Amino acid sequence: MFDSFVMVDWSGGADRGPRPKKDAIWIGIAGRAAEYCRNRSVAEARLRELIAGELAEGRRVMVGFDFPFGYPAGFARAVCGEDDPLALWDWIGARLEDRGGESNRFDLAGEINRAVGDGQGPFWGNGLKREIAGLPRRKDGYRNPFPERRAVERLARGAFTCWQMSGAGSVGSQVLTGLPVLARLRKAVGAKVWPFEPLDGPVALVEIWPSLVLPPKAARDEIPDREQVTHVAERLAGMAPEVLAELLEVHAPEEGWILGVAQDGTTSPALRGLQPQALRNDCFALPAGVDWVPVDEALARLKGSLGVAVGTEVVPIGAAAGRIVAATIKAERANPPGANAAVDGWGFAHGGLPAPDAGGRIEMPMAEGRAAAGVPFDGAVPAGRVLRILTGALLPEGVDTVVLDEEVTTDGVQVAFSGLPRPRANTRKAGEDVAARDVLFEAGHRLRAPDVALIAATGVARVPVHRQLRVGVLSTGEEIVEPGTAAGAQHTYDANRPMLLAMAGGWGHAAVDLGRVGDDRDALRSALDEAEVDVILTSGGASAGDEDHLSALLREEGDLTAWRIALKPGRPLALGRWHGVPLFGLPGNPVAALVTAALFARPALEVLAGGRWLEPEGFAVPAAFEKRKKPGRREYLRARLGPAGVEVFASEGSGRISGLSWAGGLVELPDGALEVKRGDMVRFIPYAALGL
Incomplete structure (x- = not known):
């Protein structure tokens, strides 16, 4: 639908000076670095230049702005005599005096209040030292003859009202200074305005709300606005045309709408396609009466509950290896390009x-x-x-x-x-390997070095990928101490955290060490609150649902469900959320932690990262051991290949960590009763098939 995506974080405030600052104007462009604009005049000139350049190259452009394109119902008619929001744009544009850093927006708000709201509303928040007739400084005594919020803002919880002119969340100043710019851009470049007009021109103006796409806590940039607009632009650029077309199917002829918020109001806020939804709300629930969960059922239930937890970005081809494709990649030209x-x-x-x-x-x-x-x-x-x-x-x-x-x-x-x-x-022959516009990779594929070669050979220089999933690993318990420190017999050196960090990193994610927390609920709460991650892995009895600090805290302030899986080793597996962040509680025993992480956490993390569910590949080999097992649980034995077939570790004890290092993989024994004799074929899953 569109070739270029330009997203703008607007500001109704003063000139911010030559050096990039927060709360300024930022222009995010898919595939490029964000641009800083010190004031509105600079921003308007730069936007005209950007749009003209894209049009000269024959590209269709979507330009998004982070302020309302319309006011609540009834305001346009009261001010300019008709319901057309675009007529209101022109009305405001004819009266707003703006030199880019200073404007008469407060005076204009007071003028409107005196004309349509008896001087006590709808606008409030005089941010100047002098008094302005008709514009209250605070909401005390405020009277609004119009709805407080637009329909979309009643659905998108957290969105600010357009009537506030100063102070935190003062969207009112953004709107009064921004709409005249939009009115001029519309006429200068022939832009069409969503959702007021059919988007049948080369330029579309749309309303965005970056917090839908990148919640403030997830921002890692010292200037969050810079990261957010770039992220929105890249997210939209990587979106399939049919998904974007669905987002644009909105009817809001007077008030306007925020791109990405569903109009039916059946969910809150129902962001169709913009904000990642990591887990279904009912994903942990088990059917009534279910206690022990077979491995296959647990995996199927987990698989069906997951969604993508990260946004997207565009990276150079040299940085694409190991990343997960976020949108279809097509060949820019044939390979070979000529006979x-x-x-x-x-x-x-x-x-x-x-x-x-x-x-x-x-x-x-x-x-x-x-x-x-x-x-x-x-x-x-x-x-x-x-x-x-x-x-x-x-x-x-x-x-x-x-x-x-x-x-x-x-x-x-x-x-x-x-x-x-x-x-x-x-x-x-020309194109005998790959034809121009052939699909190289679909979304969800994790790129390998050979894939990078194919992409580069067909002329693709920048690749849409998902941002790396940030996997936090946390250890809890008074008995856990750091390796290398003095420890008594009552202490346990922390083997799980370094092991799980290495596993997460080896799986292609960004492993984040969340450290160790003792049995202190306040310290645990702080550690979870401060974790700038997309998913958390913990290990130990608390994570499995015992009545201690972690489980109690999660039940009180998050959510936690313990599954008892018919699995040896590693029966307990806890699934939960901490303020929306998925949490996997793994067993405390390192052997069980490795097995459950490899079987359950690995495929789940891949889906959360934007990839596909991973099924470990095994193969049949003759057994070089004998074993009799009872029915009821699936068993995984530490094993390695030897001259006579697959050998298993001498002890099945879960405390024998040396067996993890000795092994080269796992032998999987099915749920039912089984007697294995030497030479019988058994399924061997090499560590490599588990990403280890």
């Missing part, structure tokens, strides 16, 4: 070959010059002549077949070879 020689040799037109002599030998005169990779032959090769051609060289006009150097003799004037070659021998 070329597959070998070093001599090229000619097959139809111009002379008849072989009695001995089957063909002789042909040489054409002057040669063709090499990157240095094409200038001209056409006459019929009946041969041209020296090197591997990768474009086939010039008059050449469709090549014979190998090794098959040719030459005296410097003529070449000779035996046997009639087949037509188009030793040549490559």
Whole structure:
């Protein structure tokens, strides 16, 4: 639908000076660094320049602004005599005096209040030292003849009202200073305004609210506005056209709408496609009466509950390896881009070959010059002549077949070879590998080094990917101490945290060390609150739902459900949320923690990161051990391949951490009763298939 996405964080305040600052104007452009604008005049000029440049390249542009495009119902008619919000834009534009850093917005708000609201509303918040007739400084005694919020703001909880002119959340100043700019842009570049007009022009103006896409807590930039507008632009750029088209299917002819908020109001705020929804609200619930959960059922329930927890960005091809594709990647051009020689040799037109002599030998005169990779032959090769051609060289006009150097003799004037070659021998057709606009990879694929080679070979320089999932790992308990510190027999060195951090990093995520917290509920709350992550892994009995600080805190202020999985080792698995952040509570035993993390956390994290559910690949090998198991639980034995088949660790004890290092994978024994004898085929899952 659109080729370029430009998103703007607006400001109704004063000139912010030459150096980038918070609460200024930021322009986010998909695939580029955000641009700082010190005031509104600079921003308007830069936007015109950007849009003109995109139009000159034949690209359609979506431009988003983070302030309301309309007021609550009834305001436009009361002010300018008609319901058309675009007429209101022009009315405000004719009266607002703005030098980019200073404006008469407070005076204009007072004028409107005196005309339509008896001087006590709808606007409030005089931010100047002098008094302004009709504009209250505070909301005390405030009377609003219009709705306090637009319909969309009643759905998008946290959105600010357009009537407040100063103080925290003063959207009113943004609107009064922003709408005149939109009115001028609309006329200057022929823009169409969503949702008031059909978007059938080269430029579309839309209303955005960056907090829908990137909640403030997730911002890692010292200037969150800079990160947010860039993130919105890249998120929209990576969105499938049909999804974007669905978002634009909104009817709000007077008040306008925020892109990404559903209009039916059945959910709150129902962000169709913009804000990642990591987990369904009912994802942890088990059917009534269910106690022990089979492994396959637990995996299926977990798989069905997950969604993407991260946004998107565009990265250079050199930084794309290991990242998860966020939108379909298509070849920019064919590979190879033109028909070329597959070998070093001599090229000619097959139809111009002379008849072989009695001995089957063909002789042909040489054409002057040669063709090499990157240095094409200038001209056409006459019929009946041969041209020296090197591997990768474009086939010039008059050449469709090549014979190998090794098959040719030459005296410097003529070449000779035996046997009639087949037509188009030793040549490559244009696009025989990949055609232009072929789909290379769909969303959800994690890119490998060979994938990067294919993408680069087809001319793609920047790749839409999901942001790396930030996986926080937290240890709890008074008995846990750091390796290398003095410890008594009552202490346990923390093996789980470094192991889980290494696992998360090896799976392609950004592993974040959340440290260790003792049995202190306030300290635990602080650690969870301060965790700037997308998902949390904990280990230990508390995480599995025992009545201690972590489980109690999660039940009181988050949510926590413990699953008892029919699995050995690692029966307990806790699933929860802390203020919306998914949390996996793994068993405290390192052997059980590794098994449950590899089987449950790994595929779940991949989906949360924007990828596809991962099924570990195993293969059948003869057993070099004997084992009898009872029905009821699936078992995973530490194992490695040996000369007689797959061997298992000498002890099944979960406390034997050395067995994790000894092993090269796991033997999976099914849920039912089983007797394994030497030579029987069993399923072996190598560590590599678990990302270890």
